[in-house]
Amino acid sequence: MSIELLSPAEMAQADRKAIEAGPFDGMGLMRNAGAAVAREVLRRHPGAERVHVLCGPGNNGGDGYVVARMLAESGVPVSLWASGEPRPDSDAARAAGECPLKPMPLAGFSAQAGSVIVDALYGAGLSRPVDGDCARAVELVSALGLPVVAIDLPSGISGESGKAMGPAFRAGLTVTFARKKPGHLLMPGREFCGEVALADIGISDPIIEGLGVQTFVNCPELWLAEFPVPGVDTHKYRRGHVCAFSGGPASTGAARLSALAAARSGAGAVTVLSPGNALAVNAMHLTSIMLRKTDDRDELDAFLADRHPSAFVLGPGFGVGEKARAFAMAVLASQAGVGGLVLDADGITSFREAPDELFAAAANAMPAFVLTPHDGEFARLFPDLAADERLSKPDRARQAAARAHGVVIAKGPDTVIAAPDGRAAVNPNGAPWLATAGSGDVLAGLVAGLLAQGMPAFEAACAAVWMHAEAGVRFGPGLIAEDLPRALVPVLAELVAMRCG
Template identity: 70%
Template sequence: MHSELLSPAEMAEADRLAIAAGPLDGYGLMRRAGEAVAALVLARYPGATRVHVLCGPGNNGGDGYIVARLLQESGADVALWVSGEPRAGSDAALAAADCPLERRPLPAFAAEPGSLVVDALYGAGLSKPLSGDAAKAVQIVTELGLPVVAIDLPSGVSGESGAILGSAFRAATTVTFARKKPGHLLLPGREQCGEIVLADIGIGDDIIARIAPRTFENGPALWLETFPVPAVDAHKYRRGHTSVFSGGPSATGAARLSALAAARSGAGAVTVLSPANAMQVNAAHLTSIMLHKAETVADLGAFLTDRRPSSFVLGPGFGVGEKARDFALALLGAGQGQDAGIEGLVLDADGITSFRDEPETLFQAARRSGAPALVMTPHEGEFGRLFPDIANDKALSKLAKARAAAARANAVIVYKGADTVIAAPDGRAAINSNGAPWLATAGSGDVLAGIIAGLLAQGMPAFEAACAGVWIHAEAGSRFGPGLIAEDLPFAMVPVLHELVKGAMAVR
């Protein structure tokens, strides 16, 4: 699986580099694209009474002219509708010249039940709202409930952001080329794409490597080589020690969910750090998870010296305020000038909100030389509390917002949602695509924080640990399905982890 995602500008550069390298010229690549779409239409819709091909004036329309010609040559009943003429001398103009079908003006577009639509109007490069005749065509197709095969991206969906520009086709299948685009995975565009088919048109991996994309689809191909597999002679502390801060006596469950998830993800030892007044409550519910009192920063310092934990979770059920800030800043300062051995801090929920009035204090601590890695896991509201200007910038996609926040905070940002984006300070970012609505349940985020911390404790780099944690969490939830509650997730991870360990061992 190719995990790289290409922005529309990067895709244009990939086309240019491929054409320069040969042997295919631009029209050759366009023919390959049209052939891939035509083959899919013939294979999947043999019963379509008629195929309406809608062509725009650019390269997407050029692909459409080739599709229309090939379908007609195969015996299909094809109607060709065009919006604007291709630029003279362009590859699209060559495709139009080679297409013998009658060109009907898009303003006159009409279709009938039982027909199929091939959307070749605009694709991934659209930058302004779909309007006029194109928007009318979307309305007609939608009202008739016709299946749509979109070329590259459904027209009206931004390839950069996944935003719907005005209106957009809802495709049954989207055929794209070389690599997926961010708009295929970011909401709401993802819901418009249907099944996404990636077609090889002759743009090789060497071309993609020259572009060096920094955006990826999250999945094992991205991080499996760094996934922790215990050595034969491993003991519990060699497998990493995760510590999770607990809230008060009436708010201990979230920390225990995180702790159990950290243990399931492979951390050899897990400790719940509890205030004195919650020790008995926590003790009554913990078995393999250890328990330690941590009322003050001094208590935390003594614990660091004595037990040398590898990673921490701070936030789930903890409470908002000065105590959370003090603990977080103490941990981010613990790696300076000494071999503290802390791999990272996962800041979630109340831990994030505690810095809403002084975020720069947190960011400065994370920027200091020698500070442990900081991973933050905000949902929409928490993101807005810490990064209000970024959150309110309507010009930025979710991907761009996560990247900007990661750079500002010097942290890995897990911007949660149905299209979770994971971004690193160095500009790398991944979009998750295996989420499920069953994960929208109380405590689910606490489990995610624990998984990430458990992977950090085992030495997985912060960006890769966050990506793996998000994917494992989503995969477990998807497989479990209806009826899922947060307590189910740590156990639902087990078959997923079995497969990942087996895969990690195979690639080493």
């Protein structure tokens, strides 16, 4: 699988390097791209009464001229509409010259039911809202409900951020080239793209690898080599010991969800660290998971010295305040071999008035540090980044990770995982069924469980996000958080088989 996500600038660089390397020049790449789109139109819309190809003045429009020519040569009724003329002597101008159809001005665009639209106006490189005749075309196609095949990216959607910059085509199919772009996976771009087909047009893998790409599709190929599989000679503590901090008597369920998820992930031992007044409530619900009274910093320090746990989850149902801050700082300052701290929910919110204190502690910490904020929690720790509309979600998460000295899981339907070193992954398999209370508590426990088993922080976060989403997708409607740990079992089994195969 091709896991790199290319920004529009990186895609342009890949084009240039491919042309330099050969065997295809720019026109050859354009012909290959147009042919790939034409094949998809013929395969998916064999009964189209007419195909309207809408061409812009740049290379995306050049691809469209190739599509129009090839469809016409195949006997398809084609109407060709142009928004501006290609630059003289450009590849797009050559493609227009090879097309026997006379383009009509986009200002006069009209279509009827039964037609198919090929959007070759702007593609991934667009950096401003579509307007004028292009905006009118978007509105007309939308009003008629016509099927749209977009070239590279639906016009009006940013290839960098996935944002809709004013009116935008809503495609049933988007054909892109060499690699997907962030806008194919980031919301709302993911919805506007429909199905995304990736076409090989002659840009080789070594060229992509030489770009130093730092943004990826979050999938097993990204992290499977680091996925933990126990050896035959292992024992429970060699598989890691996870601790989940519990809230008070009325708020214990979230920590137990985290604890159960950590256990399901493969951690050999899991302990719920409970305030004394919640011990009885937790004890009533725990079997394989251990329980320890932890009311204050002294009891936590004693536990660290005694049991040397591998990873912690702090935040789910814990409560906001000084106690959360003190426990987080104690774990980050630990010299007892702790592998990681996952800070979620109330743990994040507890530092809204003192984020720099948290980040300074993480900078000097031995444990790996992972933050799991949803949009509101992100804004509490990084208000300036959250408010900066110029930033894409991956760039926002990257800057947050660098500032926090930890991995950031920026949750949502297009969850982004970012590391301080600049790597970022966009998760492709999120499902609406995961939008349920307690789902995030399960995710936090999964991350901690993988950290406890020795998985590096970025890879552990990516794996946990993907597994969590995959379990939700497979379970489907009716999912509640309690279902997720068991729904993980077949996902884990397949990953272990892949890892060992």
